[in-house]
């Protein structure tokens with residue numbers, strides 16, 4: 001039984017986890033840095049404890065200090081949120097060693113997904129579809145070149161230690177290969193200290209469709225359907241939605257079952273997301289598995305009616321899955337737009353300042369605002385400049401889209417530059433309305449977005 005929970009995070013996700021913990025009658029402990037002394041998540045928690053100076057590396061990433069705080073305040077469990085220590089195997093191990101429940105997967109699952117090539121080998125064995133390519137240990141130039149020639153161009157060179165789009169390089173023809181390989185290895189070594197390369201068939205117009213999975217400690221697993229996260233800018237998600245437009249029941253269950261197989265291949269426990277590339281012909285390929293609760297989980301909550309943080313807590317206590325696959329279903333359609341303090345007219349550089357006016361749209365059962373700030377707060381340089389997640393639901397996509405546009409029109413923020421107008425332009429774009437969602441969406445339509 002978890003009676004007291006420490007949230008090892010800040011901002012909207014810390015506030016969001018505290019809300020569910022409070023509803024479940026679980027006492028909460030917030031951790032905060034010098035910059036967050038008066039932050040909303042500190043005010044919302046029952047107790048709070050200072051963990052260090054403003055820079056994340058001196059505070060929210062100080063795993064030992066966070067565990068000391070957990071022991072000092074006798075907490076039963078730590079929820080890592082996303083980012084920070086949420087996918088840090090050493091931290092998950094340290095929690096276990098100190099008899100504090102880590103609300104997340106076993107450290108071994110986190111480690112297994114840490115390297116792209118190791119992950120692909122595991123998934124291949126589990127029968128999860130992979131993009132045609134090479135992900136072996138033999139890194140000789142002739143071996144990688146032969147794989148590329150065999151697949152046919154274009155191919156994509158990917159750093160095994162990379163992620164989120166870092167360390168990727170397209171090769172459009174054979175005579176570009178050597179120069180591209182040398183550059184990709186140099187970049188990977190500089191960024192990750194590891195230049196192991198994967199070679200993959202380059203899908204030119206894929207969609208990013210991810211499956212939310214949950215496994216309990218007995219090895220049972222369910223999928224809570226899919227999210228389409230194709231609309232991204234420089235590998236930052238901009239607008240996410242659930243369910244994925246155009247998904248058939250057959251494809252949904254095939255991808256869902258593949259995602260469960262992926263999770264069970266690494267003895268997964270808890271909330272996880274299996275990311276797939278979905279091609280226009282309905283083929284899908286394993287991309288990555290995220291061993292944490294995702295930023296965009298609210299769209300899944302709105303179409304299923306489930307509280308994913310409650311599921312995480314119940315499973316971390318050793319309970320079986322709250323629901324079986326046959327009792328889970330999709331109702332309606334949801335969008336999430338990430339409201340950022342950034343300047344679209346200045347290459348989306350983070351904006352700072354004081355939120356002199358912070359007026360979210362009128363919340364109702366179909367408009368949800370997940371935020372970690374209040375009017376008057378400072379948007380600081382130390383952390384991700386997300387102001388809020390605007391999440392809307394309706395019985396179908398068209399009405400949900402209208403609700404999103406209306407809510408964006410009603411969102412008034414002064415004091416910092418935001419991306420609200422950019423978000424509106426994306427959502428109002430005809431190709432978006434027609435659900436022509438591909439990962440190249442933003443660059444394809446950029447003339448009408450700025």
Ligand SMILES: Nc1ncc2cc(-c3cccc4ccccc34)c(N3CC[C@@H](N)C3)nc2n1
Pocket residue numbers: 131156163164165166200201202203204206207208229230232235277287288439440
């Ligand atoms: N073989 C092959 N073909 C096309 C791809 C295109 C992307 C990609 C490239 C650019 C933006 C993206 C947004 C969402 C999902 C994928 C992408 C991609 N990514 C981007 C980051 C990482 N998640 C993998 N891998 C790909 N792999």
